[in-house]
Amino acid sequence: MAATCIFCKIIKGEIPSFKLFESDKTFAFLDINPLSRGHALVIPKFHGAKLTDIPDEQLDEILPLAKRLAKAIGATDFNVLQNNGRIAHQMVDHVHFHVIPKPDEKQGLGVGWPQQPTDMAALKALFEELKPKV
Structure with a gap:
């Protein structure tokens, strides 16, 4: 945990929060x-600024818990959002996933999708690197 991180301080109980769930790995x-109501x-309790900084085994509870929270609040429409870096709108340098109920057009997350042209050949070459090497 980082001494100056606001989320690490919340995990340690140094800053109050309305806790919904806690385990050894997740808060x-x-x-x-x-x-919106229920946001x-x-x-993860493991401190890392970006998703790529967190070991896989520290992430295994995240999406199942997001699903449980959405069900608990009764959200039929909702967003699960995770940002990495300032230009991607990350404000706190500790990985976090938002579960944001979208009860109507005015509440919840508002999103625009400025589409870009796609170079399929370049994308295919990029993702070839992800295939397992045999």
Whole structure:
């Protein structure tokens, strides 16, 4: 845990939160500036700024817990959001997943999708690197 990280301080109980769930690896609490009723954050207890900084075994509870929270709040429409880096809108340098209920058009997350042209050949070459080497 990082000494100055606000989420690490929440995990340690140094800063109060409305805790929803806690295990050895995961912590969930209500967002202090919610976009809608029930907006929650799910975070790994392992400190890392970006998703690529977190070991896989520290992430295995995240999506099942996000699913449970969405069901618990009764959200039929919702977003699960995770940002990495300032230009990607990450404000706290500790990996966190937002579970944001979308009860109507005005509440919840508003998203725009500025589409870009796709170079399929370049993408195929890029993702060839992900295939297992035999």
